[in-house]
Amino acid sequence: MPSLGKLLTILSFGFFCSSLNSAHADTFKASLPDIMLDTTEKPSEFLGLVYLWGEILSNDINVEYYPFKRSILNIISKQADFHFPLIKNPNKSNSELGFDYSTSVITQVNFVLYTRKDRPIDIDNLSAYKIATDAAHTDLFNFPVEGIFSVDGALKKLNSGRIDGYIFSGEVADVVLKQLHLTNIHRQLYRTYDVHAILPLGGQGNKTDQMITEAQAAIAASPEYNHVINNIYVPYIEWQLK
Structure with missing residues (x-):
């Protein structure tokens, strides 16, 4: 989980945004890799982002945790609305993989x-x-x-x-x-590589995709919350051990 301070910041931003988007709240089922339960590393930042998606649009995101491969299978078998994160495979089509990618590049x-x-x-x-x-x-x-x-x-x-x-x-x-x-x-x-959420194949995740797209756009439009994205992507820096 994110630190208490970060979570309060995320939630306060979310409640502000939800006041603007309170109508037509939806419920989404997230299948997430259990590595996100690690509170000391970057996965906790990913988890905070998922919660933020829900808060921004006043949606309920019900989170369940699975081993990584099982979590992806939950999307292929349409037992969940999205899994996050996954690197976009440049060598295989969506039909070969059995799922769609979110329109938004998350990180x-x-x-x-x-x-x-x-x-x-x-x-x-x-x-x-x-x-x-x-x-x-x-x-x-x-x-x-x-x-x-x-x-x-x-x-x-x-x-x-x-x-x-x-x-x-x-x-x-x-x-x-x-x-x-x-x-x-x-x-x-x-x-x-681009990192996306993945959705059930064949457009069945369109509603979820729209939710993620709108939430990501709201985050990107708020300079106050640039740290949300900055915390999950670090640009490449050239250095060598000597």
């Missing part, structure tokens, strides 16, 4: 390519190398990648030369890189 995530400083590779020809990524994100790439569950293990594997590169969220992997202090690892931006 973005920077995937960073980690390589060895003493063994540079061509970022434009990654299919020629042995590349790994997080095991849950292998379908984001149109070339062969190895799935590795542990960021710590992946960076150590890269440092030892058993793989040529590792691609994953910079916000996650950078923390581990600093902890391990692997000074022979070079980092560079690979790609910035």
Whole structure:
């Protein structure tokens, strides 16, 4: 959950907005990954944003938590109105995936390519190398990648030369890189992916999509609440361990 101060700020903004949008309140069922229950990391900021969507338009958002893959299946099977967050897959159509994406890009995530400083590779020809990524994100790439569950293990594997590169969220992997202090690892931006909510396939989530679009527009239009978006997206910054 967000801190008490942040939650009070979110709710006070929501009550202000709901006074302007009190008619035709609706109820939505959110299926969220149980990682959002982590109160110390960014998932709690995502959860605060979901609550804010409800408050801004005076809607009820009933939240239930599931393991990540099960949460996505709840949308595919139409047992919930939306899941959030999910990176938009550039290689598969909505029909292949079994769900639609929200019209609004909620935030973005920077995937960073980690390589060895003493063994540079061509970022434009990654299919020629042995590349790994997080095991849950292998379908984001149109070339062969190895799935590795542990960021710590992946960076150590890269440092030892058993793989040529590792691609994953910079916000996650950078923390581990600093902890391990692997000074022979070079980092560079690979790609910035859009992050959406996902909805039942075939337009069945249109009402939910409209709700998210309107709520996001209200947040974006209020300079006072720029921090809501800033807290869930950190632009890529170029740096290297020395």
